[in-house]
């Protein structure tokens with residue numbers, strides 16, 4: 658299975674990718690996670706990406722494409738992958754197409770996670786991430802509660818808010834999505850790859866919808 662999860666910030670791409678990884682045994686390739694890892698390690702690439710990320714803008718295409726080329730070439734991606742947060746504009750989509758043509762492994766489907774703007778805002782402002790294990794919670798829809806005690810993290814998850822989940826940055830991210838990422842909907846529709854899923858339901862319902870949508874193309 659080679660799929661892209663396409664959707665606005667907060668539409669649930671990361672949450673659903675994790676479930677798809679468990680169900681299908683293929684890796685999630687999240688450019689956001691790869692970039693955050695580089696920032697946390699303080700690599701040169703991370704330092705170059707940080708300013709754009711903190712202000713809600715896209716990171717330079719050349720940086721992101723280099724990371725994707727390297728990640729897709731790894732053995733665990735040979736049987737498939739879930740692209741989460743990539744591509745983000747037409748130039749990235751064209752580069753991906755060429756790369757996958759070279760490898761002889763074209764995309765099978767692109768799932769658009771469709772969601773109302775007001776819900777997105779609440780999901781993003783409410784998101785909290787465990788700084789140790791990376792598990793994602795939401796103060797409104799999935800508070801840590803009993804899950805605050807975890808084996809991975811010892812006693813309690815240490816929750817933080819992503820710097821780009823601050824209200825003042827969310828507006829910019831949604832603007833960037835409208836201007837640069839949304840044109841991909843028509844692009845993939847024209848390519849016959851687009852599947853649309855209602856992403857405003859609960860996590861399990863959305864997961865079932867995605868599975869039905871991708872099965873139609875396999």
Ligand code: AP5
Pocket residue numbers: 664665666667668669670671672673688689690692709710711713714715716717718721741742743744745749780781783784785793794795796798799821830856857858859860861863
């Ligand atoms: P990235 O990390 O990709 O962020 P994003 O696309 O803005 O997406 P998010 O991670 O914010 O949301 P999500 O859709 O994964 O939602 P989640 O599942 O967490 O990118 C960050 C930055 O990196 C970019 O701004 C840019 O600077 C840079 N970047 C990344 N890729 C790039 C690229 N290709 N090119 C250039 N720059 C790039 O869910 C959100 C919340 O909602 C959570 O709290 C979750 O618990 C909750 N939730 C999820 N599903 C449900 C549900 N069904 N019901 C109720 N709550 C739910």
